[in-house]
Amino acid sequence: MEFEHTNRVIVLVDMDCFYCQVEEKLNPFLVGKPIAVVQYNAWKGGGIIAVNYPARDKGVTRHMRGNEAKAKCPNIVLVRYLKVHLLLQTITRYRDAGKEVAAVLQAYTPLLERASVDEAYMDITDAVNERLLNEHPITLEQLRNTHVVGCNTQDFLDSFKYEHHLESNLKLCMGGIITEEIRAAVFEKTGYKCSAGIAHNKVLAKLACGLHKPNQQTILPQDSVNSLYETLPLRKIRSLGGKFGCNLSEDLGITTMKELQQISENDLINRYDDKTGSWLYKIARGIDLEPVTVRLVSKSIGCCKKFPGRTALVCCEDVQYWVNELSNEITERLNRDLEENNRKAKHMVVGFVNEINRRDVSASRTHPLHSYDAEKIAADMLKVVNKHCLNSNGYYRIKYLGISAGKFEDCKKGYDISSYFKSGDKEANTQSVKPEYNLSYFFSKIEKHGAVNETSMDTKEALQEESNNLEESCNSNDSIYKNQNLFDDQDVKSDNLEAIYEADTVMIDFPETNDDNTKYETKIQTSFTDVLSLVNRDKDSESDSITDEILNNEDKDDNSKANTSSYFSHYFKNVESFSRNFDTSKYLDVSNNEVETSSPENDEIIGGETFGNSETFESTNNTNLILIFKIMRQHLVKLLIMTRKEKCKECNKQILKTDMTSHMDYHFALQIVRNEAHLYNNNSTSAISNPPKKTVEVKKTKRKRSEITSTKLTTFLKSNTQEVVNVPTETCPHCDKNIPNTEFASHLDYHVAKKLHLEINSLLKDNTKTAPVPKNINKTKQKPKQGKPPSVIAFSSKIRN
DNA sequence: CATTTGGAAGAT
C-alpha cells in the first residue's frame, strides 16, 4: 500500500524554554516576567542557558552573559543555578521535571525515546492506525494548535474528502490529533507547556517541532518536504549542524537542502562513506529510517568541571578538593539511580585536560567500578589524575576534570549479599532509610559545603549572597517580616549561634506517632533562591505585601491555579519529619506516596492542605511562610556555625571550630608517630612502571585568534612557570604522589598519623563496630574531614589495605 | 582566559 518511509508516525515533543518553565512553576511570581536561567556566576553575571519567551522578545538569547541580558532587558529576572548539594541543585529539579513529563508521555506509547532532559521521540504508529479504524479526523477544533507545513490546517483536513488523498497524510493528521491530546495531558498533569513535531521520521519530526514554538505543534506532510527544503539551510537538519554540515556545504558548494537533493547518490557515497552518502541522499528526500529506540533512563551518569584560564588547578589540595566534590556528587547520583532503576554501573571513565608546556593534553581512562563508595571513587580518580597530570615539579595545571559512570547492569532482586554481613541489630532497621532523607546526612552535607576550603569561593560567595539577600528582604520596608526580627544582627553576631539554631528548630507534633517523643526537626528540599525570589518580587509590583500576592494568585482562574497549587505543594510536600535516632522510613513512605502517586484530585489541593500527615502545621499561609523562613534561617545559621574558625594552639593555623576535635586528634597522633616513627617507617613497595599510554593534545578550535596576543601570552607564561623545576622526588607508596625528597619522611609520617588518627577516631566513636562490615550506614559520619591538615591529604581507602 | 555542564553515538 504505502512506502516504507511514510508508514510510521513519529512525534518529537520538546518542552518550551524548559528550565525557565520549571522555575516559573516553582515560583509563580515569575510568570509573565522575562526570566533567564544563569549558571556560573563568577564572571560577567554568569552564562545564560535558558531564556523564556518574554525575555526572548527583548533579544535575550542563550550564550549571553547575565550582564548583557540585563542591558537588553533591564527587568529580566536571572534565576541562578545553584550547585550546593545534589538535593538543592536546580538541575536536579529539571531532571525530575523531565522524568515527570516522560511519565506522562509513556502512557501513549511504549516506543518512547528520551533524547534529552526536555525532549522525547514517540512512535505512535500503532495508536494512529488503531484510531483510524474507528474515527475520522474531522474538526478543526481537534487541531486547534496545529500547523501544517505547506498548507493551512483547514485545507489539510479538506483534502481528505477527496478520493485520491494521501493515506500517509491521514496518518499524520490523526497523529496530530493524538499529539494535541498528549500535549494537553502533559500540561494538565505537570503544568508544563511544550511543542511538538509530527512527521514520518525522527529528523523531520524534530525539524517540524522547531517551526512553531511555543505551545504549538506542526505536522510536516511528506508531500510538503520539498517546498520546505526549498530554502532550508543544511544545518537545520539534525546532525548537520556541526563540522560535518559545514564541510558538506563547503565541499559541494551548497547551502540548502534543495541543493543537496540535486547531488547524485554516487557522488555522495564517493565523497563520503557508504553509510553517510546514502543517508544524505535519503534525508535530502525527507527519508530517514532510524527507529525510535526505547530508552527511558540514561546510559551514563557523569559530572565534570572546567577550570579555564587562571582558574586551572595547580596544587594538590585543589585537585583533591575537586576530585572529592565530583566523586561525592557522582556517588550520590548513582545511589539515587540505584534506588530508582535497580541497577549498578560497572565502570567509570575519568577524564581530564592538563596543560603541559602550554599545550592542553587531554585523556580519559576507564576503571572498574565495584561499589558506590565515594572515597574509593575519589581515590581511583585521583590516582589517574596524578599519574597523568602531576608535573615533575609537584604541581598540576588542570583545566578540566570529569567522571562518568556507565555499563549499567540490573541488580539481582532476590538476594542482597550485603545484608548477610550486616550485624543483626538496629542497624538493619535504619538501613531502609534512604540516605538522602536522613536528616543527619543532609546536614552533614550542608556542613561540608559550609566548611569549604578557600578554593571554592564560588560556593561560598553564592551562599553569602543568598544570605545577604534574604536578610535584606526580610528587613525591607514593605516586608511583612520587618517587625519579626527574623534576622537580629545582635543575635547573629553574638557568639550564641547555637542558641539561635536551637530556637529555629521547628518542632512538629505528629498525632499518629505512637512514640512518646514527638519532636522532629524538619528539612526542606529546596534552595534559598526559591524563597528569595518569593520575597524579592519586583519592587515596582503593584501588590502591597507578599501575603496579598499569594492570596491573589490563589484566587485567580484555573489557569494559574495549577501553578499556585504546585508551588505550595512543592514546598510542603517536602517538609518531612525526622528523628535523629531511629527509623523514620514509615513517615517517609507516607510522604513519598503522596508525592509520587499524586492523582489529579490531589493536585487540586492547595496551600496548607498538602501537608498530608503534618496536619498540626498552622494552615494559614502566613504561618507557613514564617515557617519556611525559620527553616531557611536555621540553614544559614548552621552555615555560620560551621564556618567559624579558631586558631590551633599546636600549629597556629586557622581551623574550623567544628573540626577542632579531630584536628587535635591529628596532632595527638602525629606526636605519637614522631616518637615512634622508626617502628612504622620501614618497608616501601616499589612502584610498578606501566607502559605509557596515549594522551592527546587538544586542538584549538577558535575561529578568530590573534596570533600576536597568543604569542605574547605564551612567552609571559613560560617565564612564569619555569621557575620551579626538577626537584628530586620519590613516589609515595600510599598515595602514588611524587613527593620532594626533602619532605618525604614527614610525608610518610603523615600517612601513619592519618592511619592512627582514623583508628583512634573509630575507637572513640564506635566501639560496637565489629570486624569487616562492608557497608556501614554511619559511614558518612565516620568520614575524616578533609581539607586542613598540612601538606598532602591521603586517600584513606589506600591506608586500610 | 572564560559558556558550562551533561549525555549519546560514531570513528579509530
Add this chain to the structure above:
DNA sequence: ATCTTCCA
C-alpha cells in the same frame, strides 16, 4: 579503550 562529534 579512547577520542571525536553532535546536541541540549
